[in-house]
Amino acid sequence: MSRKIAITGKGGTGKTVLATLMIHLLADGKRKVLAIDADSAMSLPYTLGIDVPRTVSGVRSELIGSAQAKKALAEGGPTKSVMKEILAHGEGFDLLAMGRPEEPGCFCTVNDLLRFGIDSLADGYDIVIIDGEAGPEQINRRVLKHIDLLLVVSDMSARSLETAAGIIRVAESYEEGARVRQAGLVLNRVRGDAPQGALLGKVGAEVFGSIPEDGAVNRCDREGKSLWGLPQDGPAMRAVLGILEKAQ
């Protein structure tokens, strides 16, 4: 059985940075790692430094209008092999990317197809790290279901903590069969500013970890470099190692 960890939270809070550093630390060849870019903004391939020639969205566009493909999807099997085919292969991990927003058309949404992709591929891996879309939509749509650990990222702003609280509330309302087993808050870009106790209390989840502001992370972003070369002993990487140790 694979362990599924999903990362969500308000936009711009550091979900992709957290996912990238987790994948980086896990991809040491000792376990099979599946990375999922569930955000249509497609940032994860850049921060991981990997090319993604095919996406779930692209597959959907190819399938629209094909009765044969529709039947194949309903039957499950062949679509699983398509999902395998579109995986990108990195150093010590595979990546499935949702891709850009869908074109109009019926049949099924990209999120439905992505859910199917995650469900059908997960069993072949020891750990699955999902970089989710901002906000509660994918929680509402049960794209992120059967999750062992939901990490909700927030900076220290009241709005971002409120978004986190909303996401955790939706996750807790999941029916038995789709249960998120554990949810935790990850505070990011902490600069020694004291967490606002009253607001934190309202979030309704324990603080699972804190990641400091790390100049090297920002620099990579500004220079358009992946985070793959970030030093192992930098502040953000060390904090994420602590989060991973707790998460496993």
Ligand SMILES: Nc1ncnc2c1ncn2[C@@H]1O[C@H](COP(=O)(O)OP(=O)(O)O)[C@@H](O)[C@H]1O
């Ligand atoms: N701990 C950190 N230290 C410095 N910069 C950070 C840190 N976490 C995130 N950032 C920067 O914040 C921006 C948003 O991060 P990102 O992971 O893309 O957010 P999200 O995926 O939630 O939209 C990026 O420019 C990233 O480099």
Ligand SMILES: [Mg+2]
């Ligand atoms: Mg992102």
